[in-house]
Amino acid sequence: DLIFFHPLLDRSYFCDMVDIRQEVCGVIVAGTPAPGINGVISAIVIKCLSMDIVPIGFLYGFEYLKQGITKYYQTLRIEDVTRVHNRGGSILYTSKQQLETDDDLENCIRALQHLRVKYVITIGGTETAFSAHKLAIGLRDRSLLFYTSASASGSGSTGPSHSSSPAANVRMERNKSYEHYNEHLDSNNHHGILITHVPKTIFNDLPLPDNCYTFGFSTAREIGCKIVTDLSADAKSMNRWYIVTTIGAHSGHLTLGIGTASAATICLIPEEFEHRKVTKAQQSMQEKKRAKIQNTVKSLLRYEDFMQQQDIPTHMIESLLDKEPDDSKTSDAAVVSNGPSSNLKATSPLSSSSSSSSASSKRTKLSFEPTPKYVNDTGVELKEYVDILDACMIKRAAEGKFYGVAVIGEGLVDMLRQRDLDNYFHGRKDRGHERLALTLKEELTKRWDARKYSINMRTKFVGFELRSADPNAHDMILSRELGFSAVLVCQMKQVNATIVTMKGGELVSIPLSEIVDPDTNEGTTKKVDTKSLSYQVSQTYMIRLNRSDLANKKSTQRYADVAGMDLNTFMKTYSYIATSR
Secondary structure (H helix, E strand, C coil): CCCCCCHHHHHCHHHCCCCCCCEEEEEEECCCCCCCHHHHHHHHHHHHHHCCEEEEEECCCCCCHHHCCCCCEEECCHHHHCCCCCCCCCCCCCCCCCCCCHHHHHHHHHHHHHCCEEEEEEEECHHHHHHHHHHHHHHHHHHHHHHHHHHHHCCCCCCCCCCCCHHHHCCCCCCCCCHHHHHHCCCCCCCCCEEEEEEECCCCCCCCCCCCCCECHHHHHHHHHHHHHHHHHHHHHHCCEEEEEECCCCCCHHHHHHHHHCCCCEEECHHHCHHHCCCHHHHHHHHHHHHHHHHHHHHHHCCHHHHHHCCCCHHHHHCCCCCCCCHHHHCCCCCCCCCCCCCCCCCCCCCCHHHHHHHHHHHHHHHCCCCCCCCCCCCECHHHHHHHHHHHHHHHHHCCCCCEEEEEEHHHHHHECHHHHHHHHCCCHHHHHHHHHHHHHHHHHHHHHCCCCCCCEEEEEECHHHHCCCCCHHHHHHHHHHHHHHHHHHHHCCCCCEEEEEECCEEEEEEHHHHEECCCCEECCCCCCCCCHHHHHHHHCCCCCEHHHHHCHHHHHHHHHHHCCCHHHHHHHHHHHCECC
């Protein structure tokens, strides 16, 4: 086999000797990097050694564990983690690989059992927390199978039945209480692995309690703020605009934090537009709820006597039922639909027999026309983003300022209609994340080239340089507190499958099951609350076209002159994006 190289393996990990009477704590770092990872690892190792627990670190997260490969790990010592708490990156490396299939889960469990791991501490974001949740479910099911088979045999057997493999019974289920897991979990049982998750993400989008932050967020926001602040100074000096895209497709916490702290001219985050985008999961959920309502109404209509006693009008209940299409009215229609809906108009039947052949030919022709591709295409048009930024630039230009910085989250791409995603980014969101700022610049340049004033624009992507930066003082302290707390929770042996965080200087532990959405079967993310005071304050000090601006005819006329439009055209073009503040 190819010998795996890692700086920690210089002393040949094949020769490490471990007392089998000692408990083993495995550390798994998965997902993208974040400032403070090494601080957590350092705190875990030092605390474990002080409690006579052997700490081992798995290299590249779940990448090899999900394959059942156990040799890529290292027993960690004090000298391995000395003075690493202030360094970026991860001394254990990391990988985006997660536990996705039943085989991945089974291989990971077997690998952990082979190494006699008693405690597992995962360090990661939403997806890693979801993998930890799956691991807890798999271990719980194995423990229940072991408990059930041992009870049924009545022979005191300490092993699971060999007639069926526990792997076939591993289920990715949500909304299950861990009470049964803890009840049947014997601390001396080989299935008894306790799992604790340390939240790590620069996006701060894990659903933690209020005023609880993930480590890495503070550093990323601080560095991003410094970059945008420097760009603001350059924009003013060079009399130009910068369109800055920030990393973070699922939430706008980082984007808003950078934009607010750096006093950006304008800041756009996906949460401002997410009510316009209906995802497939949301659509499926709505259909299920609607079907449930329909069944309830139909069941209620069967109890006519009850409805009469309660003076409930039957016609009111019947009005809640979905109306079925009338076949008699559509039998002579010209359109044969191949999809959920169609934009084609039906041809009315003609009474004249002389024209029946003509109508028949029209019906035949229409029936072969393709179904429109973009049916129920919800979301935001790219033109709206362009209009918002254009209106901001016009408002600044009317004041004689042809410079500024626009900070936008890459998650705006996810809010686009499918039609625009196809037209501008070949239907790929990852391409949209890379080219969003450039596309907006091109669309804005077309407009300003046709006006009497010109604006110079540049683009900038802020993202990867934030992930492996050296942590600031806040994240160095927080990472050490979280590493200490993770070992403390494991050592208590009273709770399992939890997330540890800090609030007001005290340890807060929440169940891993709380990050799982039972409807979508996926991990959840914390969104920016656009109704909060914090968000309102951030928007107050940014430049947006307001309705109060449009109410002032003199100001509106100045904006129209800059845009090269008459007053009425300007109002029709930009009034729909004006804010109410």
